[in-house]
Amino acid sequence: MVAEGLRAYRLIAGMWIRSTMAYRASFAMTVLGNLLVTALDFVAILLMFSRVDSLGGYSLPEVALLYGLSVTSFGFADLVVGSAGRLGTRVRDGTLDTLLVRPAPVLAQASADRFAPRRFARMVQGALVLGYALVAVDIDWSVPKTLLLPVTLVSGAAIFCALFVVGAAFQFVAQDAAEVQAAFTYGGTTLLQYPPTVFGKDLVRAVTFVLPLAFVNWLPVSYLLGRPYPLGLPEWVAFAPPLVAVGCCALAGAAWRAGLRSYRSTGS
Amino acid sequence: MGVGSSRLYAAVAAGAFRRYATYRVATAAGVFTNTVFGLILVYTYLALWDERPHLGGYDQSQAVTYVWLGQALFAALAIQGGGFENELMERIRTGEIAIDLYRPADLQLWWLAADLGRSAFQLLGRGVIPFAFGAFFFPVALPDDPLVWLAFLVALLLGAVVSFAVRYLVALSGFWLLDGTGMLQLLMITGLFCSGMTLPLNVFPGGLGDVVRALPWSALLQLPADVLLGEADPLPTFAFQAVWAVALLAAGRLVQAAATRRVVVQGG
Numbered sequence: 301m302v303a304e305g306l307r308a309y310r311l312i313a314g315m316w317i318r319s320t321m322a323y324r325a326s327f328a329m330t331v332l333g334n335l336l337v338t339a340l341d342f343v344a345i346l347l348m349f350s351r352v353d354s355l356g357g358y359s360l361p362e363v364a365l366l367y368g369l370s371v372t373s374f375g376f377a378d379l380v381v382g383s384a385g386r387l388g389t390r391v392r393d394g395t396l397d398t399l400l401v402r403p404a405p406v407l408a409q410a411s412a413d414r415f416a417p418r419r420f421a422r423m424v425q426g427a428l429v430l431g432y433a434l435v436a437v438d439i440d441w442s443v444p445k446t447l448l449l450p451v452t453l454v455s456g457a458a459i460f461c462a463l464f465v466v467g468a469a470f471q472f473v474a475q476d477a478a479e480v481q482a483a484f485t486y487g488g489t490t491l492l493q494y495p496p497t498v499f500g501k502d503l504v505r506a507v508t509f510v511l512p513l514a515f516v517n518w519l520p521v522s523y524l525l526g527r528p529y530p531l532g533l534p535e536w537v538a539f540a541p542p543l544v545a546v547g548c549c550a551l552a553g554a555a556w557r558a559g560l561r562s563y564r565s566t567g568s
Numbered sequence: 569m570g571v572g573s574s575r576l577y578a579a580v581a582a583g584a585f586r587r588y589a590t591y592r593v594a595t596a597a598g599v600f601t602n603t604v605f606g607l608i609l610v611y612t613y614l615a616l617w618d619e620r621p622h623l624g625g626y627d628q629s630q631a632v633t634y635v636w637l638g639q640a641l642f643a644a645l646a647i648q649g650g651g652f653e654n655e656l657m658e659r660i661r662t663g664e665i666a667i668d669l670y671r672p673a674d675l676q677l678w679w680l681a682a683d684l685g686r687s688a689f690q691l692l693g694r695g696v697i698p699f700a701f702g703a704f705f706f707p708v709a710l711p712d713d714p715l716v717w718l719a720f721l722v723a724l725l726l727g728a729v730v731s732f733a734v735r736y737l738v739a740l741s742g743f744w745l746l747d748g749t750g751m752l753q754l755l756m757i758t759g760l761f762c763s764g765m766t767l768p769l770n771v772f773p774g775g776l777g778d779v780v781r782a783l784p785w786s787a788l789l790q791l792p793a794d795v796l797l798g799e800a801d802p803l804p805t806f807a808f809q810a811v812w813a814v815a816l817l818a819a820g821r822l823v824q825a826a827a828t829r830r831v832v833v834q835g836g
Contacts, residue, residue, distance in 0.1 A: 330749055333754070333757075352619040476597070477597040
């Protein structure tokens, strides 16, 4: 089932990549444009730091570390499953039916649909800021810390992927509520770009225990920087992201199947 | 303009208002998204103003008010695009624009009326609730004087016209460019950055601040907000907005004339 899904994904995504590459100049322009759009977030942070030395007690390189981790893993998730966010449109106009009759997993098809290589831009932009952060930030590197970094990136990407899938599943029920999904996905990555010390306790609690975004970067970064953890959590939670990611993906899979089962075609 | 034609444009505006009012779930989803983003921004701004009280001449409650105003006006003023321009570009691309040009109505006024109708609905449907939420849970600075509110509404109307005029020019670029993606991206960047949506323009450092404040986009969010917050004199503000509105609308007319000749050359 998984192998079959990956194969379908590869074929459909490959088709969209070839179709995009047919207009190379246009592709280059949209990549550049996306790079500019996503870079604005960080420019806003730079502008803030042109007027202050720290935000919520975090310096610019430290905020850049949070930003780089959040945006890189979000960018990956957006590239891979971001297209599934258009599911509501397909439910509304009935074109989801064409995906159902094909002999390939629907989630793979919906995610690879209109696969947009221009979305690489966000990932690249996040990785650039992450690179800057790693050079500029003052971390006392050790073996666990060095290992934690790639693990955090992969887990964060998986957590965001799960969020995208849950959002897509939600659109089976609320067809034209794509913006609710955006509030969690785009809102989530924006939230994580700033230190946890900036936000109110209840909000931090909600994104730790209910929607476990804090595991994408806040908790691992607290360990890397040797800072007090938000909510006074124990030190080992910095190493929990892989577990949280697996749990999120399992829940997302269940939500997707429930959504798909509840689907009633428009009949058109 | 005679009584008959002003009645026509009023009907166009009312039609657009009603059309957007039918997207109830999408409107509710938008309200949710604006509230979530407002929450994230408000905490960030509070941290920023904690670090530097009176940054940009605002006190903390003014900064908070600014955030919620931005969320309330985001859809109404189509700050990152997303109004009539997509539809107009599509009509230009498919050639349906030729039919519009034969109608006994002015193309620019027609779309202006439709966009103002959309704007009015978005202000009521998507703006009021996030703003009320913000005003209820956070300390805001709102004037008691009804005249200030009236001046704010005038600034808002002028801002909506400037926003329309910019997007009309962008849409007309469709006559020359086959693919409008790049222009829409540019619209998004300038709208988010130069209107003060990501950060109030008075926080921008030095020369950059002077430049962005002189550009038309400052008429969208920054100036109406400053009128409401008592930071800008209404009359010079109106004058600045009106000059940009007239200049951009006139430019739109010129480009439209050039574009219309192009339609004839293509042979329709």
